[in-house]
Amino acid sequence: MIDDLASRGAMHFAFEDDEQLVGYFYAQNIVGEVTLLNIAVAPEKQGQGIGTQLIESFIELCESQDVESIWLEVRDSNKTAQTLYLNAGFNEVDRRTNYYPTASGREDAIIMSYLCL
Ligand SMILES: CC(C)(COP(=O)(O)OP(=O)(O)OC[C@H]1O[C@@H](n2cnc3c(N)ncnc32)[C@H](O)[C@@H]1OP(=O)(O)O)[C@@H](O)C(=O)NCCC(=O)NCCS
DSSP states (O other), rough: OOHHHSSSSEEEEEEEEEEEEEEEEEEEEEEEEEEEEEEOOOOOGTTHHHHHHHHHHHHHHHHTTOOEEEEEETTTTHHHHHHHHHHHHHHHEEEEEEEEEEEEEEEEEEEEEEOOO
């Protein structure tokens, strides 16, 4: 999926430590509107501030490319990711009710946005 996006406004970044992949984000810029498609940190490296560094680097990258706004969606149950996004300056703007399947039913998708400077 990442390879496929390479020619279409790709904004990808991988963070390595000693040649090990520690975290990454990938996003797509369509005429100044960026969608953050995924961001992740290796499970054994989570909770050490790497996710915060990644999202801050991502926002800086967007602002350096004259992006107008950033959009993402996150599962209602993913409180860690929501904390990450809220701390970085994202706001919840909408909800898709029962959007994601879960083991026990369905859960909402929260839509968040960030308006660049
Ligand atoms: C979301 C993710 C990228 C965060 O990366 P990370 O390196 O652990 O993030 P940080 O260490 O910078 O912590 C981010 C914030 O989450 C908070 N946090 C950590 N665990 C938490 C939990 N269980 N509940 C709520 N907040 C939590 C941290 O306290 C921190 O907030 P603070 O700066 O106010 O203290 C990482 O958890 C991950 O890869 N998750 C799996 C993939 C995923 O869900 N990606 C998002 C898809 S939308």
